[in-house]
Amino acid sequence: MNKNFKVQAQGGFTLIELIVVIVILGILAATALPKFANLGGDARLASLKAAGGSLNSVAAMTHGRYLANSTGTPLSSISLEGNPVAMSTTTGYPTADGALATAAGINIADYTILSAAAAATATTPRVPANSIVIIPKSVAGTSTARTCYVTYTEGRNATNPAPTIAVFPTSGDQC
Secondary structure, three states, rough: OOOOOOOOOOOOOOOHHHHHHHHHHHHHHHHHHHHHHHHHHHHHHHHHHHHHHHHHHHHHHHHHHOOOOOOOOOOOOOEEEEEEEEEEEOOOOOOOOOOOHOOOOOOOOOEEEEEEEOOOOOOOOOOOOOEEEEEEEEOOOOOHHHHOOOEEEOOOOOOOOOOEEEEEEHHHOOO
C-alpha cells in the first residue's frame, strides 16, 4: 500500500521579510513626518495673507468710491454692504479701526483686532499709531502672536496717501 502524501507549502511571509518591510516603513515615516508636522503654522499664515488681501480690497474699493464721489464734498464714511467704513478726508483711504476689519470680513470670532497704538508685550506685537493689528485667535495671548499677525497702517498724508498692509511672518515656521 503506497499512499501519496503531498507536502503542503505554507503561505505567508518570513520573519526577515516582515522586518525589512517594517524598517522601510519606519524610514519613510521619519522622512515624511517633518514635512507635515507644522501644517498649523502654514494654515495660519495663509489665513493672514487672505486677511491682508481682504483689507487691500476694501481699501481699493472705498478709495475708488471716494474718488468717484460727485458731490464735491469729501466723504467721511462709505458703506460697504451695510458696514460703514470711516474715511480719511486727507488721504481718501479708510482709517484704521475695527469697522474696516468688519467690512473686510475679518470676524472677531477668528481674529483678535488691536486698534490702539501700543508697545509690544510678551504676547502682543507693537501696534503703530494709526494702525490696526490682526492676530489669529489660535495664537492670541501667546508669544507666537508677536510674530504672527497682519497690520494695516493708514497713509501718512496727501503725498503718501496709500495705506500699508503687511503680513508677518513670511514663512509658516514662525506662525
